[in-house]
Amino acid sequence: MEVSQKIVDYAIWYYLKYYPSKKALENKLFEKFGPNSEKAKIYGGIGQETVDEILNQKMASIISEEEVARAKIKNYVEKNKNVSYIKSKMFQKKFEKELVLEILEKEFDFENNSLLSESKLRNQILALKQNGKSKNYIRRKFLERKQDKELIEGILEDIFKDGEFENILKEYEKIKQKGLDKQKIFQKLFAKGFSYDDIKQVMKD
Structure with a gap:
C-alpha cells in the first residue's frame, strides 16, 4: 500500500520543527497515525513497515541523527549543564546511548575534562x-x-574566602521567624549544609 503523502508531509514538518531523534519521530507517527489513533479510520492505521519506509526512504535525505544529536548536546553544554543532565535528557529524547556517549567523548573528551564553563x-x-x-x-x-x-x-x-557567617545569620533569622525551638533551628541549618561550629556561634550570638 502506498504511503499517504499527508503522513509523509506531517513527518517532515514535525522533524524540521522539533528535530527529534529518529526513534522519537517513529513513536510520534504511531501515536498520530497508528492502528489505535483517531486517524486510523482515515489512513488505515500505519504499521512498522510503513513507518520504516517513511523514515528510511522518504526522509532519508532529511534525517541526520548524528548532526541533530551533536547540536542538542552542544546546546546543553553552552547552557552549562552537567554530564548526567545531558545524558538523561538525550536518553529521554530517545537518542541511542552509544551515539550520545560517542559525541561526548569525541567532541568534549568528557572522561578527562569538565564540561562546565x-x-x-x-x-x-x-x-x-x-x-x-x-x-x-x-x-x-x-x-x-x-x-x-x-x-x-x-x-x-x-x-567563600570570607566565610559563611553572613549566610548562616541570614538563614537563622529567616528560620527563627517561624517560631521554632533552638533544636529545630539547629537541625534545619545543619541540613542546609552549614557547619556545626558556625551554627553554634551564630545561635550563641
Whole structure:
C-alpha cells in the first residue's frame, strides 16, 4: 500500500520543527497515525513497515541523527549543564546511548575534562551564595564528577574566602521567624549544609 503523502508531509514538518531523534519521530507517527489513533479510520492505521519506509526512504535525505544529536548536546553544554543532565535528557529524547556517549567523548573528551564553563559556574555559585545557600549545599549541587572537582572547589574557595557567617545569620533569622525551638533551628541549618561550629556561634550570638 502506498504511503499517504499527508503522513509523509506531517513527518517532515514535525522533524524540521522539533528535530527529534529518529526513534522519537517513529513513536510520534504511531501515536498520530497508528492502528489505535483517531486517524486510523482515515489512513488505515500505519504499521512498522510503513513507518520504516517513511523514515528510511522518504526522509532519508532529511534525517541526520548524528548532526541533530551533536547540536542538542552542544546546546546543553553552552547552557552549562552537567554530564548526567545531558545524558538523561538525550536518553529521554530517545537518542541511542552509544551515539550520545560517542559525541561526548569525541567532541568534549568528557572522561578527562569538565564540561562546565568557569565564568557561568562562577555566576551560578555567586547567585546561590547571595541567596543564602551554604558552601556545602552548593558543592553537592554541582559536584557530580571528579573532572569537575578542581574547578568547583577553586571557585568556592574564592567566593567563600570570607566565610559563611553572613549566610548562616541570614538563614537563622529567616528560620527563627517561624517560631521554632533552638533544636529545630539547629537541625534545619545543619541540613542546609552549614557547619556545626558556625551554627553554634551564630545561635550563641
